Amino acid sequence: MEMSFVIIGNWKGICSQANLLHASQYKTKQNIHYIIAPNYLHISYISKLQNINLCAQNSVQNELTGSVSISLLMQFNVKYMLCNHADHRANNNYNPTEHVLICEENSITPIIFIKDYQEAINLSNTLNKIKRKPNYTNENKSLDLLSYKSIFVFEPHDYIGKEGIADLNKVKYEIDRIKQLTDSPVCYGGSLNENNYKDLIPYVDGLCFGRLSRSANFNQIIENISNNLISANS
Ligand SMILES: O=C(COP(=O)(O)O)[C@@H](O)CO
Numbered sequence: 001m002e003m004s005f006v007i008i009g010n011w012k013g014i015c016s017q018a019n020l021l022h023a024s025q026y027k028t029k030q031n032i033h034y035i036i037a038p039n040y041l042h043i044s045y046i047s048k049l050q051n052i053n054l055c056a057q058n059s060v061q062n063e064l065t066g067s068v069s070i071s072l073l074m075q076f077n078v079k080y081m082l083c084n085h086a087d088h089r090a091n092n093n094y095n096p097t098e099h100v101l102i103c104e105e106n107s108i109t110p111i112i113f114i115k116d117y118q119e120a121i122n123l124s125n126t127l128n129k130i131k132r133k134p135n136y137t138n139e140n141k142s143l144d145l146l147s148y149k150s151i152f153v154f155e156p157h158d159y160i161g162k163e164g165i166a167d168l169n170k171v172k173y174e175i176d177r178i179k180q181l182t183d184s185p186v187c188y189g190g191s192l193n194e195n196n197y198k199d200l201i202p203y204v205d206g207l208c209f210g211r212l213s214r215s216a217n218f219n220q221i222i223e224n225i226s227n228n229l230i231s232a233n234s
Pocket residue numbers: 010085155159160161162188189190191192208209210211212
């Protein structure tokens with residue numbers, strides 16, 4: 001999947017009027033692919049913003065009381081779905097490969113969170129048993145068996161909601177190993193802040209922000225990333 005630098009804002013269960021305002025004020029950047037995963041209550045609002053790609057944080061595959069089915073989400077032009085996030089895994093009944101397959105059946109691109117290289121291997125081995133691309137040839141890119149189109153986010157569970165990221169060399173090493181398993185974009189997520197996000201830009205295809213994506217100056221941060229990419233390529 002060829003695309004610009006991916007910026008994902010995972011708003012989780014939080015949102016303020018200020019978040020909605022700065023999302024509405026975002027100005028498209030040619031070298032940025034901006035995805036927002038709002039909570040369910042604000043999916044309708046974000047779906048109306050022309051220059052932002054809408055992502056669901058989850059879905060529940062039934063129409064029972066309190067559920068949010070994919071068919072309901074599809075009415076709001078949801079293009080992406082967070083899959084295998086650490087918060088999903090807190091539910092013992094969560095099945096990542098099932099969730100990825102449901103996305104694929106509904107033409108939604110899964111954003112698949114990977115806590116480490118071994119999980120990447122486990123996920124691709126699991127799906128390898130369930131299905132194989134009919135004409136899949138490159139056995140080395142086993143993660144791409146997961147879905148025809150995916151975005152991967154390396155997000156170590158010990159560095160979510162913390163003050164800082166893991167050692168940069170360790171992060172780079174793990175991202176390099178995961179990149180060997182896929183031709184899809186590999187991003188970093190977890191404890192990104194104003195002091196560390198720039199350090200990662202040269203080594204990833206995108207960044208997934210939690211708390212920082214809800215800050216009032218997040219549009220400026222996107223601008224900074226865009227300018228950083230332009231100067232790096234000039
Ligand atoms: O769960 C997330 C929280 O990230 P922080 O940036 O640590 O708030 C994650 O999905 C965003 O990458």
